[in-house]
Amino acid sequence: MFRATCNTRDFKKVINATSNLVDEICFEVDENGIKASAMDPSHVALVSMEMPKDVFEEYEGDVHDIGIDLEALKKIIARGKGDEKLILDLDAEKNKLNVTFKSNVTRKFSIALYDVSSSNLKVPDIEYPNNVSIKAGAFVEALKDAELVNDHITLKVDEDKFIIYSKGDLNQSETVFDNGVDDDDDTLAEFNMGEASRSTFNLAYLKDLTKSTAAEDLLKIYLGSDMPVKIEYEVSGSKLVFLLAPRIES
Amino acid sequence: MFRATCNTRDFKKVINATSNLVDEICFEVDENGIKASAMDPSHVALVSMEMPKDVFEEYEGDVHDIGIDLEALKKIIARGKGDEKLILDLDAEKNKLNVTFKSNVTRKFSIALYDVSSSNLKVPDIEYPNNVSIKAGAFVEALKDAELVNDHITLKVDEDKFIIYSKGDLNQSETVFDNGVDDDDDTLAEFNMGEASRSTFNLAYLKDLTKSTAAEDLLKIYLGSDMPVKIEYEVSGSKLVFLLAPRIES
Amino acid sequence: MFRATCNTRDFKKVINATSNLVDEICFEVDENGIKASAMDPSHVALVSMEMPKDVFEEYEGDVHDIGIDLEALKKIIARGKGDEKLILDLDAEKNKLNVTFKSNVTRKFSIALYDVSSSNLKVPDIEYPNNVSIKAGAFVEALKDAELVNDHITLKVDEDKFIIYSKGDLNQSETVFDNGVDDDDDTLAEFNMGEASRSTFNLAYLKDLTKSTAAEDLLKIYLGSDMPVKIEYEVSGSKLVFLLAPRIES
Known part of the structure; x- marks a missing residue:
């Protein structure tokens, strides 16, 4: 079970920032929120994002690894208007993520999930002068x-x-x-x-x-x-x- | 004789809508106004427009079939500003349509007419559920x-x-x-x-x-x-x- | 010695106008201001500009011929904001022109000079009817x-x-x-x-x-x-x- 509701504007900004260097990513979902990290294809840059539970209006999440085609998700998110409500909703059976925009009309997209396992990448703990x-x-x-x-x-x-x-x-x-x-x-x-x-x-x-x-x-x-x-x-x-x-x- | 005066903004909208699927069309002009219809080149879509006499500020029209290169007309109409007065004026002798924009300067275009006869296409009278x-x-x-x-x-x-x-x-x-x-x-x-x-x-x-x-x-x-x-x-x-x-x- | 300070907006406009037809030009600098003229590569058009000393906020200039890659200068000037202060400053030793934009941050570009001598072109004194x-x-x-x-x-x-x-x-x-x-x-x-x-x-x-x-x-x-x-x-x-x-x- 994973279902989260938020503001389209903020989610769009996080996804855009994440997708500039990376094409696919694994959303590591649990009761605390969404985390994801990945390296760019040439392994020069590492991207990491964290959306804690409390940035969502509503949030319910069991442990899931959700493999995302960031390019497809970015295009879909771009279709949402900033003030629309955005609902993410995992359909585990069909292996799809539903993305719904809600204003006075309901627009719903379903994206097939990638078979990407969690990267377990962590931002290394470097000391900087x-x-x-x-x-x-x-x-x-x-x-x-x-x-x-x-x-x-x-x-x-x-x-x-x-x-x-x-x-x-x-x-x-x-x-x-x-x-x-x-x-x-x-x-x-x-x-x-x-x-x-x-x-x-x-x-x-x-x-x-x-x-x-x-x-x-x-x-x-x-x-x-x-x-x-x-x-x-x-x-x-x-x-x-x-x-x-x-x-x-x- | 055909001479009609209208607002540039409205005429632009009608021509743009008509020209998205069709490259040439025959304006069927008479005392009641302008009608035109055409099929797109692959015969999948039919486009029909009707500008009755009373949408014009001034209108005088005998029966004429005026063959129009819509691509050329669209580009010319695009040059008009929304609040300029637009005058259409048939020069039957030279086989041209004059398009004049009038504000404090006068800008006049002449377009050679196509030898297109009226399509006699009608939107079929289908009953829809x-x-x-x-x-x-x-x-x-x-x-x-x-x-x-x-x-x-x-x-x-x-x-x-x-x-x-x-x-x-x-x-x-x-x-x-x-x-x-x-x-x-x-x-x-x-x-x-x-x-x-x-x-x-x-x-x-x-x-x-x-x-x-x-x-x-x-x-x-x-x-x-x-x-x-x-x-x-x-x-x-x-x-x-x-x-x-x-x-x-x- | 050549050092001149002006408003970015005006200088941008003069450089843009000058560079539309010409790729390189020689700034003829002296105590009275900057002059430059050039023909376009196909010798159909002549471009001439004159920035007298008093259009600058500050101006100090000895006699110099400063050969400018207009394409490069135009791109650099485009980086300035209209209300930034622009400082031109000849580094004769390094054969460079420094272009500095000053607001609350200082951004400085250095452009290598061309070895272009003054064209001595004058706009011919034609009588027009x-x-x-x-x-x-x-x-x-x-x-x-x-x-x-x-x-x-x-x-x-x-x-x-x-x-x-x-x-x-x-x-x-x-x-x-x-x-x-x-x-x-x-x-x-x-x-x-x-x-x-x-x-x-x-x-x-x-x-x-x-x-x-x-x-x-x-x-x-x-x-x-x-x-x-x-x-x-x-x-x-x-x-x-x-x-x-x-x-x-x-």
């Missing part, structure tokens, strides 16, 4: 700047500054978030530096990881030297965590 | 839902419900309009059922037929079992009728 | 009308009218701006006719020349028979001039 909290909008803009210049990007923490830069053969770009400068709109909300660090990442992955954020979402970014970057944010009580391996420069 | 009136917006949304699942769609009338569903190899979609449920915004405005029925149609055609509707347009849909579906609606006094042959399932 | 001043929006709409009909366009001045028309094999379009008709929104703001004239131009070039105009910009258009057309307009004190050779009809 540095972390910053930053508005997603400003971070995404810095990625777009870098895109004009090269296909990788360096995240650097140094002397009260969080710096995002990219260097191409001809041109270069650099965005500086200065913790020392008064920042009235709280773009850089937190800056915790243990030691100077820099790591370089594939830009396309970082863009995918942050594609479904809203400008005002607060990203918590954990950084070290030549370490994976960990990016966390919340969507109305649901938790998204991404880990991206660094690009080792030759 | 069922008909429903439904907001175009909700109907089009149901078609978009179905599109995720398969390229055909079934329209079903049964037990006080108008149901639109589609079934693919893996997934399915279903929209239920329930006449028994109070529907405060009148999405399902009328429901007249003589007998339970179901027919299946090519989804792409149904989408084309309804592509130029506005969300609030009220579609009158006539339905039976394995019968063509007839869809009627009005645009500020002009009448559009579409007939689409069913897909016979093997 | 006619000139009109017209809102860019209405002019661009007339070009779009013509585009439905053919790939060239005729600009005609005759009997108190400025006429833009195009004739294809089947269809034709014509926009008439009538100086004799009261035009409450000043679409045709000035009309100075010495003699009736007509010249035909390549439509794609005219569209590119006017692509970056805003609807309310006032274009000053100089016209004669089988003469190049000259189009001038201002963007907050900066001056843009375009010259386009006529298409000689056989």
